[in-house]
Amino acid sequence: MADLIYSVVLYPIIYIWPAYVANGAPVIFGRGPALDLGRMFRGKPVFGKHKTIIGLIAGILSGMVMAAVESAFLPYMLLAGIAMALGTHFGDLLGSFLKRQLGFKEGRPFLLFDQYFFFIFALLFALPFGHMPSIYGLVFLVMLTGVLHKLTNMGAHKAKLKDVPW
Numbered sequence: 001m002a003d004l005i006y007s008v009v010l011y012p013i014i015y016i017w018p019a020y021v022a023n024g025a026p027v028i029f030g031r032g033p034a035l036d037l038g039r040m041f042r043g044k045p046v047f048g049k050h051k052t053i054i055g056l057i058a059g060i061l062s063g064m065v066m067a068a069v070e071s072a073f074l075p076y077m078l079l080a081g082i083a084m085a086l087g088t089h090f091g092d093l094l095g096s097f098l099k100r101q102l103g104f105k106e107g108r109p110f111l112l113f114d115q116y117f118f119f120i121f122a123l124l125f126a127l128p129f130g131h132m133p134s135i136y137g138l139v140f141l142v143m144l145t146g147v148l149h150k151l152t153n154m155g156a157h158k159a160k161l162k163d164v165p166w
């Protein structure tokens with residue numbers, strides 16, 4: 001039983017943790033000029049005002065710090081975690097780029113894009129480094145990511161870090 005809980009719940013959380021931190025840190029630290037510096041693509045903002053340079057740097061760095069911390073007990077998490085920090089922001093920016101092209105204003109909710117772009121690309125980037133959670137672990141993470149997205153956005157809104165509760 002303990003083995004099962006470890007492999008389906010605990011290990012997947014440890015594994016994805018650098019991605020969660022990389023995704024969350026910009027909400028706290030993000031400010032200042034937009035990454036796209038206001039540039040447009042096909043008449044729409046490239047990423048939009050909510051994707052900031054400082055948010056990107058803070059997100060990637062904090063994910064990397066988590067990777068380094070976890071590598072003290074799981075050495076492969078150094079590279080897997082760094083890959084996830086980068087993949088998180090690749091997916092996050094790709095999601096925003098597509099939202100802008102589809103005409104969604106910054107911060108407007110777009111189901112599945114908002115929750116899962118960072119998650120999918122974090123895992124894809126980490127794939128070459130092995131040690132992925134089992135398929136049951138990944139299913140658990142899909143559910144957890146959906147729930148956490150909702151709760152953390154509501155929390156960030158209450159803490160006045162975000163204008164909207166999603």
Ligand code: CTP
Nearest residue numbers: 026027030031050051052055056096106107108
């Ligand atoms: N953020 C940032 N820089 C980044 C990514 C995020 O500063 N590179 C900050 C912004 O304050 C942003 C918040 O983190 O509002 C939440 O990010 P996210 O939910 O991904 O952005 P949205 O506001 O929903 O914007 P979008 O419509 O582009 O997804």
Ligand code: MG
Nearest residue numbers: 107108114166
């Ligand atoms: Mg959002």
